[in-house]
Amino acid sequence: MNTSKKMKRSLVMLSIGISVALTGCSTPKAEPTASEPAASTGAAQTAQPTAAPLAPVELSYYFPSGPLKDMQTVEDALNKLIKPKINATVKLKSIDWGVYEEKMKVSMASGEPYDLVWTSAGFNNYFQNVANGAYAPLDELIAKYPDLKKGIPDMFWNAVKVKGKVYGVPVFQQSTAGYGYTIQKAVADKYKMDWKSVTKLSDLTPFLETVKKNEPNLIPWEYSQGADPFLTAPPMFGFETLGDAKTPGDLYLKDGGKVVNQYETPEFKAFITMMRDWFNKGYLRKDAATLKETTADRKAGKNALQLGQIDIDSVAFAAAGMDATGRMSGPNPATQSYDFQFVKPLLTTDKAAATMTAISANSPNKERAMMLLNLLNTDKEIYNTLIWGVEGKHYKKVAENRIETMKDGGYQLLSPWEFGNMSLTYLFEGDPKGNDAKYTQMWVDLNKNAQPSNALGFVFDFTPVKAEKANVDAAIDELYYAIASGSVDPEKYLPQFLDKLKKAGSDKIIAEKQKQLDAWKSTK
Amino acid sequence: MIKRITFPNFLLNSMFMVYCVLCLIPLFVVLSVSLSDEQSIFQSGYKLLPMKFSLDAYAFILNGNSPILRAYAVTIIVTLVGTVLHLMISSLFAYSLSRKEVKYRNIVSFLVVFCLLFNGGLVPWYILLSKYLHLKDTVFVLFIPYLVSSVNVLIMRNFFTHTIPESIIESARIDGSGEFHTFLKLVLPLSTPVLATIGLFTAVFYWNDWFTAALFIENGKLYTLQFLLQSIMNNIAFLQANSLTAKAALAQPDETARMATCVLSVGPIMLAYPFLQKYFAKGLTLGAVKS
Numbered sequence: 001m002n003t004s005k006k007m008k009r010s011l012v013m014l015s016i017g018i019s020v021a022l023t024g025c026s027t028p029k030a031e032p033t034a035s036e037p038a039a040s041t042g043a044a045q046t047a048q049p050t051a052a053p054l055a056p057v058e059l060s061y062y063f064p065s066g067p068l069k070d071m072q073t074v075e076d077a078l079n080k081l082i083k084p085k086i087n088a089t090v091k092l093k094s095i096d097w098g099v100y101e102e103k104m105k106v107s108m109a110s111g112e113p114y115d116l117v118w119t120s121a122g123f124n125n126y127f128q129n130v131a132n133g134a135y136a137p138l139d140e141l142i143a144k145y146p147d148l149k150k151g152i153p154d155m156f157w158n159a160v161k162v163k164g165k166v167y168g169v170p171v172f173q174q175s176t177a178g179y180g181y182t183i184q185k186a187v188a189d190k191y192k193m194d195w196k197s198v199t200k201l202s203d204l205t206p207f208l209e210t211v212k213k214n215e216p217n218l219i220p221w222e223y224s225q226g227a228d229p230f231l232t233a234p235p236m237f238g239f240e241t242l243g244d245a246k247t248p249g250d251l252y253l254k255d256g257g258k259v260v261n262q263y264e265t266p267e268f269k270a271f272i273t274m275m276r277d278w279f280n281k282g283y284l285r286k287d288a289a290t291l292k293e294t295t296a297d298r299k300a301g302k303n304a305l306q307l308g309q310i311d312i313d314s315v316a317f318a319a320a321g322m323d324a325t326g327r328m329s330g331p332n333p334a335t336q337s338y339d340f341q342f343v344k345p346l347l348t349t350d351k352a353a354a355t356m357t358a359i360s361a362n363s364p365n366k367e368r369a370m371m372l373l374n375l376l377n378t379d380k381e382i383y384n385t386l387i388w389g390v391e392g393k394h395y396k397k398v399a400e401n402r403i404e405t406m407k408d409g410g411y412q413l414l415s416p417w418e419f420g421n422m423s424l425t426y427l428f429e430g431d432p433k434g435n436d437a438k439y440t441q442m443w444v445d446l447n448k449n450a451q452p453s454n455a456l457g458f459v460f461d462f463t464p465v466k467a468e469k470a471n472v473d474a475a476i477d478e479l480y481y482a483i484a485s486g487s488v489d490p491e492k493y494l495p496q497f498l499d500k501l502k503k504a505g506s507d508k509i510i511a512e513k514q515k516q517l518d519a520w521k522s523t524k
Numbered sequence: 525m526i527k528r529i530t531f532p533n534f535l536l537n538s539m540f541m542v543y544c545v546l547c548l549i550p551l552f553v554v555l556s557v558s559l560s561d562e563q564s565i566f567q568s569g570y571k572l573l574p575m576k577f578s579l580d581a582y583a584f585i586l587n588g589n590s591p592i593l594r595a596y597a598v599t600i601i602v603t604l605v606g607t608v609l610h611l612m613i614s615s616l617f618a619y620s621l622s623r624k625e626v627k628y629r630n631i632v633s634f635l636v637v638f639c640l641l642f643n644g645g646l647v648p649w650y651i652l653l654s655k656y657l658h659l660k661d662t663v664f665v666l667f668i669p670y671l672v673s674s675v676n677v678l679i680m681r682n683f684f685t686h687t688i689p690e691s692i693i694e695s696a697r698i699d700g701s702g703e704f705h706t707f708l709k710l711v712l713p714l715s716t717p718v719l720a721t722i723g724l725f726t727a728v729f730y731w732n733d734w735f736t737a738a739l740f741i742e743n744g745k746l747y748t749l750q751f752l753l754q755s756i757m758n759n760i761a762f763l764q765a766n767s768l769t770a771k772a773a774l775a776q777p778d779e780t781a782r783m784a785t786c787v788l789s790v791g792p793i794m795l796a797y798p799f800l801q802k803y804f805a806k807g808l809t810l811g812a813v814k815s
Contacts, residue, residue, distance in 0.1 A: 066759035067590040067752050071744050096751070098758030099738040106739060110651040295778060300566035408587060414759070 054087040057365045059372055062093045062107075063118040063418050064100035070394070070410030077390050081382050086371040092386075100124060108134045113362045115369040118418050119168055121353035126160070126168055127459045135167040135358040141370040142166060148377040151421045153448050159352035159457045168358035169373055173422040174311050174443045175352055176345030176450040179233035182308040184301070185325055185336040187211060187218070195338050196315060201229060201236060202274050204305060208283040211304040220283040222298075222306035224291040225481050229307050230262075230271055236343045237267045240453050242513050243460035246476050247469055248506040249513040253346070256454025257521075259514040261506060263498060272483055272490040279486030288485040301335035312442055313341040320442060322434035347450040349457055355417050376420030383424040387416045395428075401436050402427045458520045465512045468505030475500040558582070558783035565779050581780035585788065590752055591744055592788075598663065599749040600792075603730040606667030610726045611719055613671050618680030619707055622688075633681075640674035650739060665740045666748060667730065676722050683718040684711065724797075731793045753785045 068074075071092060079089040093114075095103050104117065104124050119126040119135075129135055142149055148169070149157075156170045181204065188195045191210050198204060208220040229236060231245040239250040239262055250262040262268055278284055285291060297303050318324035325336040357376075359369045375382045388395045394409035403426045405412055416425055423444050427436055462469050479497045482488045553570055561576035568575060586592055620626050621633055643649070653669060654660035688711055696706045712719070737751035747755075760778050777784075 067744060067747060067755050069591045069744070093742045094744070095742070096738060096755035096758055097762040098755060099735075103739055106647055106650045109647045110655065112654065296566045299778070300563070302566075 054368070056083075057088045057368050058091055059088055059115040059365060059369055060091045060093055061116040061372075062095060062104065062114060064097045064123075065094040065413060065415060065418070066097065068094060068411050068413070070389070073393065074385065074389050074411055078382065078385050081379075081385060082372065082375060085375060085379075086368060088365070088368045088372060090372060108132070108360075111362060113364055114360050115363040115365055116373065117358050117360060118355070119358045120355050121350040121459075126353055126356055126358065127162060129358070130162045130167045134361055136361045136363065136366055137165045137167055138169065138359060138370070139166050141359075141367065142169070145370070145374040145378075148374045148421075151377055151423070155347060155450075155452050155456065156352045156447075159347070159349050159452075160356060161457060162459075168353075168356035169377070170352060171355040171357065171417055171419060171422060172377075172444075172447070173355060173417040175354060175447055176311055176347050177233075177235065177309055177351055178311045178313075178341045178345035178446075179236050179343040180308055180310040180313060180339060180341035181305055182310070182326060182337045182339045183207070183305045184218075184303075185338055187215065187304050188338055195340055198340060199342050201271070205274075205278070207305060208278065209281070212281065212283055215304065217302070218304040219285055219297065219302050220304050221278060222294055222303040223284045223288040223485050224294045226293045227307050228481065228484050230268065230484055232307060233309070233343065234262070235346050237262075237271060239265075239267070240346065240348060240455065242455060242458070242517065243462060246480075247472055247509055248501060249510040251454055251517075253454070257517075259510050259517060261501075261510055263494075263501065269490070269494070272486065272494065275484060275486035276490055277486070284485060289482045289487040298335075308339055310339045310341040311345060311446055314338045315340065316442070317432055317434075320435055320438050322432045322439065345446060345450045346453055347447070347456060348453040349455065349459060352456065357419070373420075378421070378424075380424045383420045384426055386419055387413055387425055388428070389413075395426075397426075399436060401440075402431075404429060455517065455520075458517060460513055460516055465505070465509045468508050471504035472501060472506055472509060475504045554783045554786050558780055558787050560780055562777045562780050578780075581777045581784035582788075584777050584781055585753075585756060585784055590756055591747065592749070592752060594745060595747045595749045595752040598666075598746060599731060602663065602666045602748065603727050606670065606730040607723055607727045609667065610671050610673075610676075611723055614673065614676050614722065615680055615712065615715070615719065616707075617672060618677045619684050619711060621677070621681045622684035623693075636674050636677055640678070653740065660740050661742050661746070663746055666733070666736055666746075669736065670726075670729070670733075673726075676725065680715075680718055680722060683715060688714055727796070728793060750789060753789050757782060757785060 071094060075090070075092050078092075083089060101124050107114070108129065117135075118124065119129060121127065126135075152170055152172045156172070156175070157166060160166055160168055160170055181198065181201075183193070183195050187193070191214070193207055193210070195207070204221070211218055211220040226232075234241050234245060234250060235253060238253050240253055242249055242251060242259065248261045248263060249259045251257075251259060275284075279288070294303065298306075314324040314326060324338070326339040357373055359366050359373075363369055376386065377383075388403060388405065389409060389411035391397060393406070394411040395403040395405050398404050405428055416422060423440050425440075427439060432439055475497070479493065479500065483490055483493050483497055549572070552572060556572055556574050557565060557570055558581050559577060559579070560571070560574040561578035562580065564575040621629050621636070623629070626632075644652075649669075653665060657668075659665035659668060692710060692714075693706055696710050701709065732750055734748060734750040734754050737746070737748045738754075741747060741751070760781065
């Protein structure tokens, strides 16, 4: 008796298992066939009075973002706003940052239909995806929306063209790259440093000396592999990069035609000689050469001075009547700083294409996807709903154009620069205070007046020199940071480094860069 | 029997005690860091006891923007259902392969080994599951693709052929037992070691699997625990590296959150381990010894 009971139980388990497996296959299959055609006929009838009735569609929109608890509320609120305007709804498909690139690769390779997708020069590579035919050309569609087009300077449109066609709408955000340094406010004030007088990196030496002498708990100059001045801020040394910052082959800002090996230039020599001096005098951490990042130091406020990408500096903010102190360590409000820019902003291809929205070549609703993009680029309410969520639930309004986010609201996008036109956004806690109306205008002007790079729109294709690039990268990883952090003697190691690069094929890469650049120039 | 404490014995014991402590220290450090105040970590580094006690990291992970309790539920359900189904299907499969009476069993065995060595690759797998089986964005995609694994089937088949004597099955048949009955009443109870071993393997696999969720799950309600925790970590890293990120919103724990994540993710499965360990210890080796 006991045995048959057990037998029955296992049979029940088995059947449950099988039925679970079967429902797994059947339910989602039923969904698209049942809902779509029925819904479209129904809504098309109600929409008939308008001149050109649009059949309702659902647009899928892929973008990278962290997990968000309350996505559904925002999606509903957004659709309530969008539906009456373009008779479409949007399905927000937020994909985790860590897997976005791979996920989109697989998704595109499998030919899955979707509508809108976030892409950029560096991540989910726009240029590569265009070359693979993943995105639809947009020129004709964009031409229908003059407001969208006007909101973004022509410079940006030109930068994202591939073979004369635009395949993605750039997100208009702070896109220029001005460089300078950041100094702890407390330190600068205490020793009455003339922090505005700096015009080049070596001018910082006396400051570092003061810090070294008087503040034993502080690290005078922050250095890590992620914040190497020569690779992070080439314009500081008069260069701009082609392809990526590491591989040999840069352009001089003053002469945009000839590709040079940046590691062979006198500018590089001067830089590493200075770094050696700084290192010997103890301005840097002893383990600087192998340090990947310094978040912990920053959070603890241990760095006295550091390199910064600074687009609007403390001087400019003060002149506009705004809060002039920056934050040395991002989230840490305790360490306030002065930021000073001494290298003027430059618009390069990867900055212009840093964040874009493309429409899939497989999208069944390209026109409607463009309509949605247009709304995100021109409609303030729709844009801000997507970025900040629902008022009262995810954020509070504290002024006409300024909000306060609610930490426990369950919706904090943290990356507003992924969508639409950022000049529409409300300001929030992280933005400088004092002159709300002016702040947005300040960075918009900055973008508009930025100096376009000599090679704006040029994208280097590494494919012909793939093997050389891998070899050169290996050589750079082996020696570069030791030299650039000043940890080893440049007199001895620089020739060795250059020799290694040559053997790895640096000359071939430079020649290839030159060839591609010349070809690109001739088509302009 | 009286055990005398001899010197070699003492030496051996104390050696293992030291080893044990060495193994436990990292765990304690992780726990302690997760319970520390972020600033104190940056000021003075990791400590065995929290310098300044704080639950910020846990508060950030549990109450923040992420649906973590739901993810726990999803993971537990997937692990339970997946493991039970996996054991059921794999053992049925392996048992039939182990019986000499089954026709074409060599061909099927070959196919199993073939699948062990070659697979279609990521994209075809993705296409199969999303386009043809329509499993994308459903909870089923989290366990159905893994219900049979070639390795486990081979391990089980080996176990069945080598440790279940042919004569037991014959005697059952003489007593009038059907095939299915024999399998359930005789073979399975004799196979607890292999079932526990494979069960633990599978449970740990399901518990730790984040990649499936990463590829197929777009609905936040179906995130699994590991994927969610992983993406919380990824996001801290990604957004802190980006200068244009909404900075004020990012005033969140980083190092301590990482450790809290670790504690949260290993907790339950670590508790399950001791209960299965007694089977685990004799499980695989038993199958390996040929009588």
